[in-house]
Every structure is written in structure tokens, then in C-alpha cells.
Amino acid sequence: MRSTFSVLFYINRSRIKADGTTAIICRITIDGKNTVITTGIYCKPEDWNIKNGTVRTVREKLRLQEYRKYIEQIYEEILRTQGVVSAEIIKNRVTKQFVVPTHLLQMGEIERERLRIRSKEINSISTYRHSKYFQKYLADYLTSMGKEDIALDEVSEDFGKGYKAFLMKNKNFSSTQTNRCLCWLNRLLYLAVDNEMLRSNPCEEVEYEKKPSPKHKYVTREEMKRIMEIPLGDGRAELGRRAFIFSCLTGLAYADIKQLHPRHIETTAEGRRFIRINRKKTGVEAVIPLHPIAEQILDLYNTTDMHNPVFPLPSRDSIWHEINEIGVILGRTDDLSYHQARHGFGVLLISESISIESIAKMMGHSNITTTQGYARITEDKISKEMDKLIEKRSRTNNNVAV
Numbered sequence: 001m002r003s004t005f006s007v008l009f010y011i012n013r014s015r016i017k018a019d020g021t022t023a024i025i026c027r028i029t030i031d032g033k034n035t036v037i038t039t040g041i042y043c044k045p046e047d048w049n050i051k052n053g054t055v056r057t058v059r060e061k062l063r064l065q066e067y068r069k070y071i072e073q074i075y076e077e078i079l080r081t082q083g084v085v086s087a088e089i090i091k092n093r094v095t096k097q098f099v100v101p102t103h104l105l106q107m108g109e110i111e112r113e114r115l116r117i118r119s120k121e122i123n124s125i126s127t128y129r130h131s132k133y134f135q136k137y138l139a140d141y142l143t144s145m146g147k148e149d150i151a152l153d154e155v156s157e158d159f160g161k162g163y164k165a166f167l168m169k170n171k172n173f174s175s176t177q178t179n180r181c182l183c184w185l186n187r188l189l190y191l192a193v194d195n196e197m198l199r200s201n202p203c204e205e206v207e208y209e210k211k212p213s214p215k216h217k218y219v220t221r222e223e224m225k226r227i228m229e230i231p232l233g234d235g236r237a238e239l240g241r242r243a244f245i246f247s248c249l250t251g252l253a254y255a256d257i258k259q260l261h262p263r264h265i266e267t268t269a270e271g272r273r274f275i276r277i278n279r280k281k282t283g284v285e286a287v288i289p290l291h292p293i294a295e296q297i298l299d300l301y302n303t304t305d306m307h308n309p310v311f312p313l314p315s316r317d318s319i320w321h322e323i324n325e326i327g328v329i330l331g332r333t334d335d336l337s338y339h340q341a342r343h344g345f346g347v348l349l350i351s352e353s354i355s356i357e358s359i360a361k362m363m364g365h366s367n368i369t370t371t372q373g374y375a376r377i378t379e380d381k382i383s384k385e386m387d388k389l390i391e392k393r394s395r396t397n398n399n400v401a402v
Contacts, residue, residue: 005030005085007071009053009064013045020044024055024064028071028087035087037094039067040195063194070094073117102197103149105142107188108135124255125317134184141166152192160185160203168209175209182208219344221351223330224248228293230329232322236314240322242297243311247338249294251345251363254338255280260310262303273298279364286364346371 008027016022021042027034041063043055055061074093078085101107112131119128141163142150150159160182167173167181182203189201219227227245232238243257252260256279264277273295275288290298301310313319316338327336342363349359360371 004032005075007068009039009068011043011045011048016045017042024048024060026067026071028090030085030087030090033087035091037091039064041067042196059194070117101152101192103151104155104188105135105139105149107152107191108138108184111188111191125315129317130180131184134181137167137171137181138163138185140171144170152189152197155189155198156202157205160206164206164209175211179208179211182206217334217340217343218347219248219336219340221344221348224344224348226330227326230326232325236319237322237325239311239313240319241326242300243313243319244323244326244338244341246294246297246311247341248344248348249291250275250288251342251349252277252286252288253279253281253342254313254316256286257311257338258309258313258316261308262306262310265298265303265310277364282364282366284364284366286362288362 006029008029009024010027011022011024013022021044024039024041024043026037026039028037041055041060043057043060047056047060048054049056055064071090071094074090075085078089078093101110108131112128112135115128115131119125142148144166163185164178164182167178171177173181186201186203189198189203192198193201224245227241227248230241232241243254246252247254247257250257252275256277259280260275260277264275265273266276267273273290275290276285278285298310301312302308303310323336323338327334330336346359346363349362356368356371359365360368363371365371
């Protein structure tokens with residue numbers, strides 16, 4: 001029999017801190033028995049909504065929502081795995097998880113655990129996966145200082161500047177890589193501020209590196225042709241190759257192809273098929289007329305069962321090796337990616353003189369400035385080819401003069 005379970009938040013107006021705030025308390029009740037937990041979240045009494053048990057300030061409201069969600073997840077997990085649950089059992093689990101860390105790497109591990117849980121909710125592990133490396137680079141820097149960890153109150157602006165120099169000199173990181181690592185450091189320090197371990201972020205004045213103009217790597221028309229000419233015998237590898245070609249011809253990212261269902265495929269009055277789908281990354285609608293080869297690939301997979309996706313694709317990490325193998329066959333020195341296929345689609349459309357507005361609609365761009373980046377790629381390519389032609393003619397003329 002399922003237990004009666006409720007979560008209630010309230011404040012104690014008789015206990016006001018010097019800064020005018022009071023703690024938000026959580027009462028967990030199961031089968032008539034309750035226990036209370038101090039959430040570690042504070043608000044001003046005038047910001048508290050007694051009727052709804054919520055706070056009016058945005059940041060505290062979001063933190064409280066996440067706290068409630070976590071308790072509900074713990075309840076469901078314990079009930080599923082142990083079959084019995086009590087308010088005290090939940091309290092012990094929650095208070096253990098919400099111990100406020102005092103050291104930097106300790107804070108990082110707690111945040112990584114939150115990201116791990118979040119990755120399952122949104123069915124995307126990229127942020128959680130990247131956090132592993134950011135945490136490692138911080139640990140490497142501390143090791144270079146002869147430390148296993150560092151107390152949060154010992155972190156200074158010089159620490160942040162030293163970490164930035166370490167990344168650029170010892171890791172040989174680009175400005176983009178360096179900035180992403182600094183973002184992780186700042187994330188942990190702002191969490192410390194939220195948990196009142198620090199009054200302010202000591203590294204907020206450490207400047208990020210100026211990023212160069214983005215240089216999109218893309219799959220060329222010649223590479224597309226070669227990929228189409230090299231079918232792979234293995235079922236999984238061939239699935240990866242076909243999905244990659246489909247990405248080259250539709251501009252859909254891997255996440256979009258993975259969530260593509262038959263309902264996203266529509267037909268015009270003239271019988272022309274096209275895809276209409278909201279992109280997973282931005283939520284912006286993309287409308288893509290289907291290339292004949294893309295239609296042939298579609299016909300090899302599910303286009304009738306509305307409950308299942310078109311392509312039976314695994315996670316992006318699982319199929320990475322198959323795509324990397326295609327890159328090796330092409331002679332690529334860098335890793336091949338579905339994002340390069342998407343960029344290749346954009347460059348292909350630009351080279352065919354299709355309008356920027358139409359390309360933006362097909363690619364589901366939320367800002368047309370993003371689409372204009374493909375025009376710059378094409379212009380740079382034309383300029384380089386013209387330079388080569390001028391140089392070739394110059395050498396020819398010099399030889400004739402001799």
C-alpha cells in the first residue's frame with residue numbers, strides 16, 4: 001500500500017537574522033508522522049507567501065522548487081528499492097546530500113552529482129560529461145600547487161589568475177577551452193556564495209580570454225560524395241553512416257535526428273515530402289524540404305509507427321567510434337562530428353545561392369546572425385581560391401617572361 005506523503009515549506013518569523021532574513025524550513029510528513037529539515041535557503045519574511053508556501057524572489061523560488069523535486073525523487077527511489085519509507089529515512093538521505101561543502105573540489109563533486117541526476121531528467125549527458133574534465137583540470141592545478149583541495153575561504157583572485165595561466169601554459173588550451181574552465185570555477189564559487197560560505201566570488205574580476213571569430217569546420221561537397229560511396233558492412237556502423245548523410249542533407253543535429261518521429265514528416269499538395277520539427281537545442285521550428293537521397297534513407301527506416309522514432313539510434317557517445325571511423329577513411333586529422341555535417345548543410349545551401357532567410361528557417365536558427373556565419377565561410381573560401389588562381393597566373397606569366 002502506498003504511503004501518504006506530503007512536503008510543506010514554512011518560515012519561523014520569530015527568528016530573524018541580522019540581515020533581515022529567516023530560514024525556510026521543510027516539513028516532511030509520511031503516514032501522519034513528520035520531521036523537519038532546515039533547507040539552508042533564506043528569505044525576508046515579507047517575501048514569503050504563506051498561502052502557497054513559496055517565496056517571491058526568483059532565485060530562492062527556483063532553489064526551493066529544486067529542493068522539493070529532490071525530496072520527491074528520494075521518496076520515489078526509496079519506495080521503489082526498499083518497499084518501505086519514513087520521514088526520518090528521507091531526512092537522513094537529504095541532509096547527507098545537502099551538507100554544505102567547505103572545499104572547492106568537494107563543492108564540485110556535489111554539483112556534478114546534481115548534474116548527473118539532471119542529465120537523466122532531460123535525457124542529455126553532455127553537461128555532466130564535460131563537468132568531469134573541468135573538475136579534473138582544477139584538481140591538476142591544485143596538484144601543481146602541492147594541494148589535494150583548497151578551502152573555499154582560501155580561494156583568492158590570484159588563485160583564479162594562476163589557474164587561467166596554468167590552463168594556457170601547461171595545458172596549452174585555446175581561449176574557448178580556458179573560458180569554459182573558468183566558468184566552472186566561477187560556478188562553484190557562486191554556489192558557495194549562495195550557501196553563505198563566501199560573502200562574494202573572489203574570482204569574479206578575473207578576465208575571460210577574448211574569443212576569436214568562430215571558424216566553423218564543415219563537411220565539404222566532395223567529402224559528402226565519398227561518404228555516400230563507402231557503405232559500411234556492420235549494421236551499427238552503417239546506421240551511423242546513413243544518419244550522418246541524413247544530417248548532411250537536412251542540417252539536423254544528432255539530437256534532432258534521434259528525436260525525429262514519423263509525425264514530423266509531412267507532404268505538400270504536390271507530393272513533396274519535408275520535415276517540420278522543433279530543434280531540441282533551441283526549440284525553434286525547422287522546416288526542411290527533403291533531398292531525394294534523404295528520402296531514400298528515410299524509406300529504409302520507420303515512417304509509419306508514430307510511437308517510435310524514425311532511426312533506432314543509440315546515445316551520441318555510443319556511436320562516436322563509428323563516426324570517427326568515417327573521418328579516418330576520409331583522411332581527416334580532426335574528429336568528424338555531426339555538427340560538422342550540419343555546418344556542411346549550411347555552406348552547401350549558401351553556395352547554391354539560397355537566401356539567408358530560407359536557410360535560417362531550414363536550420364531552425366533563432367538568430368539570423370548565426371546563419372550569416374555560413375556566408376562568411378563561403379566568402380573566405382572564394383577569396384582563398386581566387387588568391388591561389390592569381391598566384392598561379394603570376395607564376396605562369398613569370399615563366400613566360402623568362
